Structure formats: C-alpha cells, structure tokens
Amino acid sequence: MDSIQLTGQPILDYGIALGIGLLIGAERERQKGSGPTRSSMGIRTFATAALLGAVSFSLGGTTLLAVIALAIAGLTAIAFWLSQEQDPGLTTEAALLLTLLLGGLAMREPAIAAGVSVILTILLTARSVLHHFVSTILTDIELNDSLILAAAALVLLPLAPDQYMGPFNALNPRTIWIIVILIMSISATGYLSLRIMGARIGLPITGLASGFVSSAATISAMGARAAKTSTLLWGAVAGAVLSTVATIVQMTVVLAATNQATLSVLWLSLACAGVTATAYGVIFTLIALRQKVPKAVDLGQPISIKTALLFAATVSSVMLLTAALQQWLGKEGVIAAAAIAGFVDTHSAAVAVASQVATGKINANEAILPILASLTTNTITKSVLTVLSGNWRFVGAVIPGLILVIVAAWMGAAFALGYF
Structure with missing residues (x-):
C-alpha cells in the first residue's frame, strides 16, 4: 500500500x-x-x-x-x-x-x-x-407556492432541453422555463415586500410590487381605486407610474436571461426609462405621503400558476410569430411582430426578439427597434386603461408620466446608436 x-x-x-x-x-x-x-x-x-x-x-x-x-x-x-x-x-x-x-x-x-x-x-x-x-408566520398558501417555485426551479428546469427547436427553429424550452421561473420569483418577491411593509408607505409600494406581476393590470387597479376614493389620488398615481419601473426591471432581467448581447445595446435606453419613471413616481409619492395612509391591501397569492403558464404560452406564441414574420418579411417582420405583441405583453416580445439575436438571425443593434416598438405599443395599452378608469385627474397625471418614460427610452436608444 x-x-x-x-x-x-x-x-x-x-x-x-x-x-x-x-x-x-x-x-x-x-x-x-x-x-x-x-x-x-x-x-x-x-x-x-x-x-x-x-x-x-x-x-x-x-x-x-x-x-x-x-x-x-x-x-x-x-x-x-x-x-x-x-x-x-x-x-x-x-x-x-x-x-x-x-x-x-x-x-x-x-x-x-x-x-x-x-x-x-x-x-x-x-x-x-x-x-x-x-408554524406561526408562514401560511399554507405561502408554503404551497414556495414548494411549487422550488419544484419549477430544481426539478423541471434541469429537464428542459437547452436547444432551439420546433417550427422555424424558434423555441428554446429552457429559455422559456427560465423566464417563467423569473416571473414567479419576482411575483413572490413583490408579495413578500407587501407583507413585510404593509400599508405604511401606501399605494406607491403596492404599485411597484404589483407591477412585477402586471403593470397594465396595476394601472387599471390604481385608476379604479383613485376613482373610488379621491383622497388616494396621488398615491394611486405614484403606484401606477412606479409599476412601470417594475416593467423596466423585469425587461432587464428577462433580457439578461435570454441574450446578454441584446441587453448590452439596450441598457442605456432601459436606464433612461427607469430613472424617468422612478423620478416621476417619487414626486407623487412625496405628495401622497402628506395624505391619509391607505388601509391594508389584499395580498392575494404569492405565485399564480395560471399567470406563469399563460406567460409561457404567450412567450412561445410570440417567438413563433416573430420567427415566421422574420423569415417571410425579413427584419420588418420582426418589428411588426414585436409591436403587435407589445399591446398584450412587452416582455414576451423582448424575449422573442432576443432569441432571434441568440440564433444569429438578426444582430443585437437590429433588436433595438422592435423591442422599443413593443414598449411603445404597451404604453398605448396602459394609456387606454388609464382613460378607462374614468378619473380625469388620474388620467391627466399618469399619461404624461407614461409618455415621458417612453420618450426617455427612445432618447436613450438614439444616444446609444450615436444620433446625438
């Protein structure tokens, strides 16, 4: 030995x-x-x-x-x-x-x-x-949702193939599932922040946290709250605009997970939009802090399986549509597909476009226009939902903020591309 x-x-x-x-x-x-x-x-x-x-x-x-x-x-x-x-x-x-x-x-x-x-x-x-x-703090719903998230990340993710497949070679199951896990994680984080902080800082933090689930839905809910209780107007405005910050953060995360080359050419645009939305939201938050503190909000569930699966289906559909239009119409098809998808969800459009960059069908610079087009059409959707709230003071405060955010995004992209 x-x-x-x-x-x-x-x-x-x-x-x-x-x-x-x-x-x-x-x-x-x-x-x-x-x-x-x-x-x-x-x-x-x-x-x-x-x-x-x-x-x-x-x-x-x-x-x-x-x-x-x-x-x-x-x-x-x-x-x-x-x-x-x-x-x-x-x-x-x-x-x-x-x-x-x-x-x-x-x-x-x-x-x-x-x-x-x-x-x-x-x-x-x-x-x-x-x-x-x-035994005393964690609820049954929170425990079940935690187990679901753990199973999605630790059991199902390793089983997902990491290669492009399907019609037009457009779908990457692993990428799609990573995005779903990120959405679930961000949603759980927003829920946790609401539970820990409660209503002490009112609607602004609620809007920011809820925006990680759906900014458009958050704006609609904030509009309804402002219409119902006029004393909560400025807090609702702050929450609505800060939900757009969540959209920008979420966009950054999904691009980083899908294709970092795309994020590298869009970071300035996203940063400009995020800073603008944050500044606008903070102004109205300071105004809202002088008003009566809102009552406790309904937390709902930490994770919505239905939302996550619908998002996966949306991402897959937009990926297929983008790849098909890109093959049939060239680069103009990618722009059209992203713009159409943006009316429903801007993140799925961004994932689809970034996937086109990952497969070499378009380069990173060519991804800027379709992604910003999806952000623009998504802003139109948010504006329509704002108008439908029926509170014109809410409309007059929120829509200028949405416009400033999308203009800042386009200005940042123009600067990054050397137009200034």
Whole structure:
C-alpha cells in the first residue's frame, strides 16, 4: 500500500475537516441539555466523525467512506431505537452522519465542504426561529407556492432541453422555463415586500410590487381605486407610474436571461426609462405621503400558476410569430411582430426578439427597434386603461408620466446608436 504524504495541501484539508467537526460539534454541545436525557453527542464526537471521514477517504476513497458511513448510520439507528421513549429526534444523528461525509468531502473539495458545514450550523442554530416561522408566520398558501417555485426551479428546469427547436427553429424550452421561473420569483418577491411593509408607505409600494406581476393590470387597479376614493389620488398615481419601473426591471432581467448581447445595446435606453419613471413616481409619492395612509391591501397569492403558464404560452406564441414574420418579411417582420405583441405583453416580445439575436438571425443593434416598438405599443395599452378608469385627474397625471418614460427610452436608444 502506498504511504500517505501528509505535506502541503493534505494537511490543510485535514485541518478543514477538523474545523468542520469542531464548528458543528460546538453547536451541538450547547444543545446537549442536562440530566438523564442529556445527549451523548457533543463537540468531541463530531470532531472525531469529521476526522474519521477524512481518514476514510484518504485510505480507501469513496468506497471506504461509504462503508464507514453505513456503519455509523447503523449505530445511530440502534441508538435511536434504544431511546425511542425519550423521543430524541433525528437532527443530531443526521448531523453526525453529514459531518462524517463532509470530512471526506474536505479531502476533495474543501471549499464546498466548509460552505456546507456553515449552512448546516446555521440551520441547527436557527431551530427556534425556523419552527416559529413555519408554524406561526408562514401560511399554507405561502408554503404551497414556495414548494411549487422550488419544484419549477430544481426539478423541471434541469429537464428542459437547452436547444432551439420546433417550427422555424424558434423555441428554446429552457429559455422559456427560465423566464417563467423569473416571473414567479419576482411575483413572490413583490408579495413578500407587501407583507413585510404593509400599508405604511401606501399605494406607491403596492404599485411597484404589483407591477412585477402586471403593470397594465396595476394601472387599471390604481385608476379604479383613485376613482373610488379621491383622497388616494396621488398615491394611486405614484403606484401606477412606479409599476412601470417594475416593467423596466423585469425587461432587464428577462433580457439578461435570454441574450446578454441584446441587453448590452439596450441598457442605456432601459436606464433612461427607469430613472424617468422612478423620478416621476417619487414626486407623487412625496405628495401622497402628506395624505391619509391607505388601509391594508389584499395580498392575494404569492405565485399564480395560471399567470406563469399563460406567460409561457404567450412567450412561445410570440417567438413563433416573430420567427415566421422574420423569415417571410425579413427584419420588418420582426418589428411588426414585436409591436403587435407589445399591446398584450412587452416582455414576451423582448424575449422573442432576443432569441432571434441568440440564433444569429438578426444582430443585437437590429433588436433595438422592435423591442422599443413593443414598449411603445404597451404604453398605448396602459394609456387606454388609464382613460378607462374614468378619473380625469388620474388620467391627466399618469399619461404624461407614461409618455415621458417612453420618450426617455427612445432618447436613450438614439444616444446609444450615436444620433446625438
């Protein structure tokens, strides 16, 4: 058998393994309790387990480590069975087994092993906080939606093919699903901000958070609220315009996920639009803060599966339409398709155009016009919804803001292309 040379990196790896055992063991030592129910597993047990894992991996690789892990698992199972009447739980036993494996992992991937040990220690330390959060703060709906989001990201995403396929070679299932996950995540983030902040800062934060789900729907809702309660007019105006900030942020995220070359030529345009919308919204937020604070808002659900799936269908349809028009009409077809799609959803149009850049059918600069065209037609939709609210003071305040935002977007694009 070859001798083991304990020099250089191996010594450091053993040190990391020992540190892992001491870190986790120190936390368990503090939780051992006292009296007859006192746990026998403390800092020495965990430090020994980590070193045992490191030595096992050094001597026999993953095979010996697996044998030792099975042996330790068997011993902990026997100990658990003998102490069933005391209801000891399995946390410490599971942590001990994981510590053994982390000791072995430290000999191959010390950075990963150290990181996992820190996460494990945090989980063990935060026992009371986690139990309180899950049992008293987290609702059933929030838990279910969290599981749905986790399944979408961790189970379904790896199964999605990462290649263009279908008619006109226009659809990339992985890209479409990434966008859906982003929409779900942003929606959940908006829900969380509303729940944490409540109505203390009123309709502006509600509009900004809700805009991540649908800016057009948010503007419509804000218009209805302003028409119903005149004292909330300026807060509703701020919320309506700030929902456009969410549109810009969402556009930036989906472009970054789809094709970064497209984002690189549009970042100035999006930045100009975002800054303009933010400034306009902040002005009316300051005005609204002098008025009566709105009552608590209905949070709804963190994630809407229907909305996410409809968005996926919209993205797919627009991708197909854009690819078809591009093949039949050339570059003018892409502009027409994006403009038409923008009346319904500007993000799906942006994804479709960026996908054309990703497949090399158009270059990044040629994506500017169709994406801005979709933003323009989407602004028309928002303006119509604003008018339909029936509150002309609301209309007179919101529409100028929408116009300023789209003009800023076009000015930013013109500057980026060298027209100024």
